[in-house]
Amino acid sequence: MEPSLSIPLKLYREGSVTFYSTDLEHLERMGLSYTKAPVFYNPRMKLNRDITISIVRSLNVESAADLMAASGVRALRLAVEGGVDEVLANDSNCLAVHVIKLNARLNGVRIRATCSDARLEAEKLAWEGNRPHYLDLDPFGSPAPYMDSFLRAVRRGGLLGVTATDTPPLFGIYPDKLFRYYGVWGRKLPFHKEFGIRALISFTVRVAARLDLIARPLLSYGREHYVRVFFSIDRGPSASSRQLRGSLGWVETCDGEHVIHKGIDLPDAECGELLGPLWLDEITDPQFLDGVTPINEEVERLLNALREESGGPPLYYMLDDICSRLRVKTPKMSDVIAALRERGYFAARTHLEPLGVKTTASRAEIEEIVREITAS
Ligand SMILES: C[S@@+](CC[C@H](N)C(=O)[O-])C[C@H]1O[C@@H](n2cnc3c(N)ncnc32)[C@H](O)[C@@H]1O
Structure with missing residues (x-):
């Protein structure tokens, strides 16, 4: 007889939802990391989801999609806590989609669940003109390969929430990969975490510009193993040209001092290597922050920290x-x-x-x- 391996599901609670996902303790006892779960769930990303819910709730979003939904916890929370009427949850793992459907029934909410590649699903939403108001991009690793199709899929006037867990390239630890994925020259410097956020924004606004769209960063933060940026997305060929010229630029460090060169044109280096192009304007919009009501104290603490540092110089x-x-x-x-x-x-x-x-x-x-x- 073929040996069989079954990994039990466990009932979890996060925010106001109850849902099944892989029993992570059982997985650990088998010597496997949570990244090997047959249905993925990372409880350490609760704050990431809490902030998403705080934003979506504050904006009265009508339709939302998590095209890499895993257990569906984010999609469930968007429906139950975010008050979103139309929620789409997709994953390329059909077992996960089966669990999402089970979880939707368990919480008494209607969620459309599909098993497909996220890019195909995004292109379909764009092609059918069925663009969600809020779209979440939450891959394993880099969001770069998905950016084109996700930008096409989000409603004009809508929001795109991007998570990147490929921090070694973004933080300049792997400069070649940073350049290949994000088109940014960099290396690891003392301000590498903000550098990574600014590289991700620079990449996103340049991809958006290629699609005649303008992406504006509304709220950015980094935590543990990831960085996260929420963008507003609009049509705007000329606005995006102005944005590329005015908001991107280059950075040098000269004997530890930051030298910032604003503007996309390649400047003369003052002392050494020019790094960029980086986003050099605000990474969080204080007016947007004021419109977000935090759903709990942890979100409130983070929003206050972002408020305190906004208005300051880059890095x-x-x-x-x-x-x-x-x-x-x-x-x-x-x-x-x-x-x-x-x-x-x-x-x-x-x-x-x-x-x-x-x-x-x-x-x-x-x-x-x-x-x-x-x-x-
Ligand atoms: C980081 S998890 C997403 C977690 C989820 N958004 C949450 O908040 O709990 C990434 C998920 O993307 C799925 N995935 C990976 N590549 C994909 C692709 N090309 N299309 C759709 N889903 C994909 C994986 O199966 C996994 O469930």
Whole structure:
């Protein structure tokens, strides 16, 4: 007899929904990672879904699709908590789609569930003119191969939520892959997490421009193993030309100082290597943030952190990096930020790094402040 392997399902609860997915503890006991689950579910992405629900609920979205839906937890939450009438959940794993249907019945909601390739399904939505108001792009790894079809599929005036878990290329650890997937030159620098978010936005606005669309970043953040950006999508050939010229640009680091060159035209390098093209405008729109009502305290904390850093310059300096070069103990972040503000600079923490300082001051000025604080 052929040996058979069965992996039980378990009933989970997240937000206001109850759903079946692979029993992750059972999987772990078998020495398998959650990424090997026959039906995928990652409880660590709850905040990612909580923010999605906070946004969708605040905007009164009528139709939404998760074309890589796995267990369907996000689609279920969009229907139950997001108040979305028309929800589509698709996955290329037909076993997952079977479980999505089971989960929809369990929660008493109507979800259209299909088993297909996400790109085919997206192209179909665009072709039929049945574009959802909110579309979620949540792949294993890079969203880059899906971007064209997803941008075509989202309604004009709608929203695209993009998750990228391929942080090693985005953060410049694999520069070749960063260039191949995103068309951005980079390498790992102290501000690599924000660099990755800006590379993802740069890529998305350039793909959108090729389709005569304009993608505008509304809310961006990074956490654990992923970065996430919500974009508004509209038609706009001339607006997107202006956006490419005005909002993209290049970055250099000259002896640790950031040198920002705004504008898509390739500038003369001041001291070394030009990295980009990167998105150099705001990565989060404070007005958009004000319209989002957080569904819980964790979302509220993150939105507050994003609010605090908005209005600042691109990128950040790492305090530990500065202090190790100066051979001094790292002072309290709050003291450094207060001293910078006292001198009239914009200064704020970044949500991406506990020791990251976003400021309009130069690195030399931060060093001077650090010396003063640590000498006193
Ligand atoms: C990261 S999971 C999605 C998680 C889900 N959105 C959530 O919030 O729980 C990625 C899913 O994409 C599916 N997938 C991978 N490649 C796909 C493709 N080309 N088309 C459709 N689904 C795909 C996988 O089967 C997996 O279920």
